Amino acid sequence: MNVAVVKGKRVAVGVGSRLTRSQIAFLWSMVMPVIVLFIIIRVIPVLVVLLMSFTNYNMNRPLVRFLPYQNFLRLFGDPNFMTAFVNSTEFVLVAVPVEILLGLAFAIYLHRKVRFESVYETLYFLPYIVPMVPAAIIWKWIYAPGTYGLANYLLDQMGLPRVGWMSTPQISLLAVIGIHVWKQLGFFVIVFLVGLKNIPASFREAAVVDGATLWQVTRNVDLPLLKPVILFGVVMATIWAWSAFTEVYIISQGTDISTGAEIQVMVTRIYAEGFLYFNMGYASAISFVLFIVSLMLVAVQFRLFRVESA
Amino acid sequence: MRRTIIGVAVLVLAIGLLLPAVNRVDAAPVEINIWSAFPELHEQATWIAGKYMEKYPNIKIKTTLFPQRALEEKVAVALPAGQAADLIELDKMALYPYYAAGHLQPLPKNVVDWVKKNYPDYAVASVTSEKGEIFTFPWLDSLKAMFYNKDHFKEAGIAKTPETIDEMMEMARKLTKRDEKGNLTRAGLDLRLSGGGFGTSQKYWTQVMIPYGAKVLEKVGTKWRAGYDNEAGRKALQYYIDAVYKYKVDSLDFKSDAEAFGLGITSMFQREAWVVGYMAKNAPNINYGVFVMPKGPGGWGTVGNTMGLSVPKSCKYKKEAFDFAMFMMNDDMSRATFGDSGWQPFRKGVDYSQLYKTRPQLKTFIDAAQTKGHVVYDYENITPIFEIHSRMADRLMAAFKRADLVDNPAGIAKVIKDTAEETNRILEDHGLFAK
Numbered sequence: 001m002n003v004a005v006v007k008g009k010r011v012a013v014g015v016g017s018r019l020t021r022s023q024i025a026f027l028w029s030m031v032m033p034v035i036v037l038f039i040i041i042r043v044i045p046v047l048v049v050l051l052m053s054f055t056n057y058n059m060n061r062p063l064v065r066f067l068p069y070q071n072f073l074r075l076f077g078d079p080n081f082m083t084a085f086v087n088s089t090e091f092v093l094v095a096v097p098v099e100i101l102l103g104l105a106f107a108i109y110l111h112r113k114v115r116f117e118s119v120y121e122t123l124y125f126l127p128y129i130v131p132m133v134p135a136a137i138i139w140k141w142i143y144a145p146g147t148y149g150l151a152n153y154l155l156d157q158m159g160l161p162r163v164g165w166m167s168t169p170q171i172s173l174l175a176v177i178g179i180h181v182w183k184q185l186g187f188f189v190i191v192f193l194v195g196l197k198n199i200p201a202s203f204r205e206a207a208v209v210d211g212a213t214l215w216q217v218t219r220n221v222d223l224p225l226l227k228p229v230i231l232f233g234v235v236m237a238t239i240w241a242w243s244a245f246t247e248v249y250i251i252s253q254g255t256d257i258s259t260g261a262e263i264q265v266m267v268t269r270i271y272a273e274g275f276l277y278f279n280m281g282y283a284s285a286i287s288f289v290l291f292i293v294s295l296m297l298v299a300v301q302f303r304l305f306r307v308e309s310a
Numbered sequence: 311m312r313r314t315i316i317g318v319a320v321l322v323l324a325i326g327l328l329l330p331a332v333n334r335v336d337a338a339p340v341e342i343n344i345w346s347a348f349p350e351l352h353e354q355a356t357w358i359a360g361k362y363m364e365k366y367p368n369i370k371i372k373t374t375l376f377p378q379r380a381l382e383e384k385v386a387v388a389l390p391a392g393q394a395a396d397l398i399e400l401d402k403m404a405l406y407p408y409y410a411a412g413h414l415q416p417l418p419k420n421v422v423d424w425v426k427k428n429y430p431d432y433a434v435a436s437v438t439s440e441k442g443e444i445f446t447f448p449w450l451d452s453l454k455a456m457f458y459n460k461d462h463f464k465e466a467g468i469a470k471t472p473e474t475i476d477e478m479m480e481m482a483r484k485l486t487k488r489d490e491k492g493n494l495t496r497a498g499l500d501l502r503l504s505g506g507g508f509g510t511s512q513k514y515w516t517q518v519m520i521p522y523g524a525k526v527l528e529k530v531g532t533k534w535r536a537g538y539d540n541e542a543g544r545k546a547l548q549y550y551i552d553a554v555y556k557y558k559v560d561s562l563d564f565k566s567d568a569e570a571f572g573l574g575i576t577s578m579f580q581r582e583a584w585v586v587g588y589m590a591k592n593a594p595n596i597n598y599g600v601f602v603m604p605k606g607p608g609g610w611g612t613v614g615n616t617m618g619l620s621v622p623k624s625c626k627y628k629k630e631a632f633d634f635a636m637f638m639m640n641d642d643m644s645r646a647t648f649g650d651s652g653w654q655p656f657r658k659g660v661d662y663s664q665l666y667k668t669r670p671q672l673k674t675f676i677d678a679a680q681t682k683g684h685v686v687y688d689y690e691n692i693t694p695i696f697e698i699h700s701r702m703a704d705r706l707m708a709a710f711k712r713a714d715l716v717d718n719p720a721g722i723a724k725v726i727k728d729t730a731e732e733t734n735r736i737l738e739d740h741g742l743f744a745k
Contacts, residue, residue, distance in 0.1 A: 258504035
């Protein structure tokens with residue numbers, strides 16, 4: 001048993017220690033408000049969504065019928081849901097590697113003591129702190145059709161053919177993923193940079209003394225030691241990409257875009273079903289799928305960290 | 311005696327204490343909140359509120375503007391919770407489900423009488439439920455007509471406006487311009503191929519479904535079914551596909567709507583009267599006119615969806631809210647609304663002759679509503695109407711991108727059939743499908 005001295009008295013702490021009833025009561029009284037809030041804000045809504053996903057609840061129809069499987073079965077035959085699921089998956093598959101690889105590349109470059117490092121850091125981080133709504137509106141102007149959008153105007157000036165940024169579904173989705181990457185990249189650059197700065201310089205110096213090249217130092221010293229930070233980045237990037245909403249929503253509003261339905265993602269689908277059509281039961285079923293997939297991602301994170309610590 | 315004195319003293323004290331409270335209640339201004347979704351209507355409501363408060367200083371009117379989708383979300387959350395504004399401005403199609411769910415206050419008898427006296431019958435009918443209650447003020451008429459650029463017409467040697475949709479397509483082909491690389495530089499006819507939501511299906515309904523005689527919904531007894539899985543519906547889609555891929559009078563990669571018309575890169579497009587206000591503010595040098603929707607082989611008419619103004623059941627000051635709403639729609643305010651914002655009031659019997667001198671285009675909208683044979687359609691009062699039109703728009707927009715539908719009757723028929731099946735499925739979900 002570990003023993004600590006508190007105000008001159010020896011107190012048992014750690015595994016096997018015994019707390020008095022009043023101490024336990026005090027601890028519970030401190031923890032309970034947080035637990036209660038967590039239950040109210042997190043647990044109950046999840047349970048309510050789960051419950052609603054088994055009903056035909058519609059905000060405009062007070063009668064509620066229990067649907068044991070119909071909402072979930074409908075998902076597989078709903079082209080809108082399938083489009084949203086595939087698009088969200090593409091979002092993750094494209095955005096996550098790009099964010100992580102670019103974030104790492106910029107962080108490693110900035111860590112090499114380049115001139116004006118803090119200026120570059122600020123520039124990379126700026127999009128992250130710009131609210132998504134105005135940022136997406138600016139990008140809408142960039143992607144506007146004809147030569148009224150900056151992107152096509154520049155292509156025209158270079159003698160290149162124009163691109164249907166907002167009229168070709170495959171391109172539109174990639175264009176929106178581009179906005180997402182542009183917005184989040186700064187976060188990953190900073191996170192990886194902090195990770196790199198926490199690696200003791202003596203490790204690199206030792207490798208250099210042993211004749212390691214710059215690439216070998218990066219590959220054999222920096223990257224292995226940065227692994228927990230990279231794992232954190234991958235999981236965060238995956239969750240953010242999987243639950244992207246604002247950039248897709250803003251870009252798909254207005255008469256300059258003709259691919260709104262084709263670039264929908266999971267959360268825009270939930271929004272449309274729940275808040276435009278008031279089909280709360282069906283929207284809850286989609287939410288539950290989103291929740292389960294997110295939960296699986298978190299489970300992967302825990303598993304990877306356990307492997308790391310083992 | 312002593313008891314009496316004490317009793318009187320207590321009574322005086324109680325009255326003394328209560329009086330200021332009573333005075334405070336009397337003096338407390340009644341606050342009426344209005345939520346709007348369009349900047350020009352918000353400005354108008356704010357201006358009218360100022361006039362009203364001059365007349366009734368104890369009533370405070372607060373106006374708040376939201377982007378349209380944000381307002382729809384806010385209403386969806388706040389109205390069922392009894393936390394919405396006292397007056398809500400939304401399309402009646404969006405308001406009806408709230409009425410059906412019991413969240414909106416039907417107009418009281420005196421207001422119903424006033425509405426029936428001052429509004430055309432079809433306006434009253436459009437906001438009357440099956441129970442015979444009027445669930446919202448038929449404030450504004452979003453009647454659609456065609457805008458055209460007079461200079462483009464003159465340049466192309468076109469001396470008149472089209473009377474039929476076939477004639478319109480012929481003119482559009484003459485008006486369309488391209489650069490040496492083949493890129494569109496001027497759309498002869500902006501068909502509103504983009505944008506999504508019910509706006510896209512609404513323009514499509516007006517532009518081609520009505521002329522070909524197709525209906526989004528047809529009533530069978532007391533229920534409904536899709537009314538476009540037929541020859542008229544297929545011809546309507548064919549018209550759009552031909553316009554984009556055969557005659558190339560419009561493109562998915564081209565600016566559209568009022569902005570494009572204001573930039574002078576569209577020769578013809580369909581919209582509501584508010585564009586007149588928009589043009590005056592943003593493109594005063596464009597020389598343009600307005601004509602009623604052209605006829606087709608199956609019909610002649612337009613869509614005049616109603617912008618409603620509703621009072622929630624949770625409103626604390628219903629009488630005042632209804633009173634202010636009627637003030638907003640009196641003759642003077644209707645003239646001001648039409649002139650300043652361009653939004654067309656539904657009111658009848660208002661003299662706009664002075665207004666026509668400076669904005670002659672507005673006359674077409676008023677005349678269109680009264681032209682014999684020209685039918686003004688509105689959305690049906692059924693709960694899933696918004697969903698039906700929005701999902702239809704999603705499918706139409708996907709079809710507009712398909713060049714393979716040119717001279718492909720089977721492909722067109724499949725698109726129409728699938729879309730109609732979805733419409734019927736939604737109706738069935740709500741117990742409204744006529745089998």
